[in-house]
Amino acid sequence: MIEARGLTKRYGDRLAVDGLTxxxxxxxVTGFLGPNGAGKSTTMRMILGLDRPTGGTVLVNGKPYHRHVAPLREVGALLEARSVHPGRSAFRHLLALAQTNGISRTRVDDVLEAVGLTGAARRRAGRFSLGMGQRLGIATALLGDPRTVILDEPLNGLDTEGIRWVRELLRGLAAEGRTVFVSSHLMNEMALTAEHLIVIGNGRLIADVGTAEFVRTRGRNVVRVRTVDPDTLAARLSGPGVEISFDGGETLTVSGSTTDRIGLAAGAAGITLLELTAQQASLEEAFIELTRDAVEYRANPAGVSS
Known part of the structure; x- marks a missing residue:
């Protein structure tokens, strides 16, 4: 279990994490979400004792991380997969960690097999692809068979098979009763994997809720409509809280209304409908809606046009 209470981190004048509880x-599986610059990595570093909080406390399995006698057996973490000496093989990297933490050599072989690196175990880590580096980072996190697993962007560089493997791995760890805390910007994967979400923005907590409830309460369901007279129908549907976009040709996307209301409005106006489909809100849409005002870096696509 991870317990943060009033966790705060300040760098000079910048408040990176602001009273997280x-x-x-x-x-x-708990997903840790937030826009770039929200304070996710800083929070994870404070959990692991790599950064000292300016205020507040954080406990892992009832203690600050540095007070655990055998920390690798309590917490396994992946914060930066490339933090491996490039001249050292995957096997030697894991073996060094095992020998300094009282972990058996057989456990090294076990985790290499679990992450699919047995065939590359003697290869220098500096020659690994990004995806192989991620697998080695996950192997490092699992080495001590820890009760708590913390992974920061574990899916970077992985192919489709690798992403599916991580998804099943996280579910399996949670099913064994472990604490699983994972950060990712891949919302589709978080929707499939995480049962609970902690969302932060500008260093502050903005949601701590089950994934299904988050999507249901924060997302906006939309209705796709195809009709022979989109302009007239759009005029009929306009009203407070209703947003309508033209997707080209005969198609409208309507939010803030329902299929029943749209069908009744079209029938009353004698407008023929070719399609009327309700589309459920996604985690990505709900996340964007919630964090709209907490985005630190916002791109301007128009700025690259000639």
């Missing part, structure tokens, strides 16, 4: 419970 949350609990990550065992038996559940």
């Amino acid at each position: 949350f609990t990550v419970r065992p038996g559940t």
Whole structure:
């Protein structure tokens, strides 16, 4: 279990993390979401004792990380997969960690096999692809068979098979009763994997809720409509809280209304409908809607046009 209470981190005049309070419970995959610059990596570093909080506390399995006698057996973490000496092989990297933490050599072989690196175990880590580096980072996190697993962007560089493997791995760890805390910008994967979400923006907590409830309450369902007279129908549907976009040709996308209301409005106006389909909100849409005002870096696509 991870327990943060009033966790705060200031760098000079910049407040990176602002009074975060949350609990990550065992038996559940908890997703840690936020825009770039929200404070996710800083929070994870404070959990692991790599950064000292300016204020507040954070406990892992009832203690600050540095007070655990055998920390690798309590917490396995992936924060930066490339933090491996490039001249050292995957096997030697893991073996060094095992020998300094009282972990058996057989466990090294086990985790190499679990992450699919047995065939590359003697290869220098500096020659690994990004995806192989991620697998080695995950192997490092699992080396001590820890009760708590913390992974920051574990899917970077992985192919489709690798992403599916990580998804099943996280679910399996949670099913064993472990605490699983994972950060990712891949919303589709978080929707499939995480049962609970902690969302931050500008260093502050903005949501601590189950994934299904988050999507249901924060997302906006939309209706796709194809009709022979989109302009007239759009005029009929306009009203407070209703947003309508033209997707080209005969198609409208309507939010803030329902299929029943749209069908009744079209029938009353004698407008023929070719399609009327409700589309459920996605985690990505709900996340964007919630964090709209907390985005630190916002691109301007028009700025690259000639």
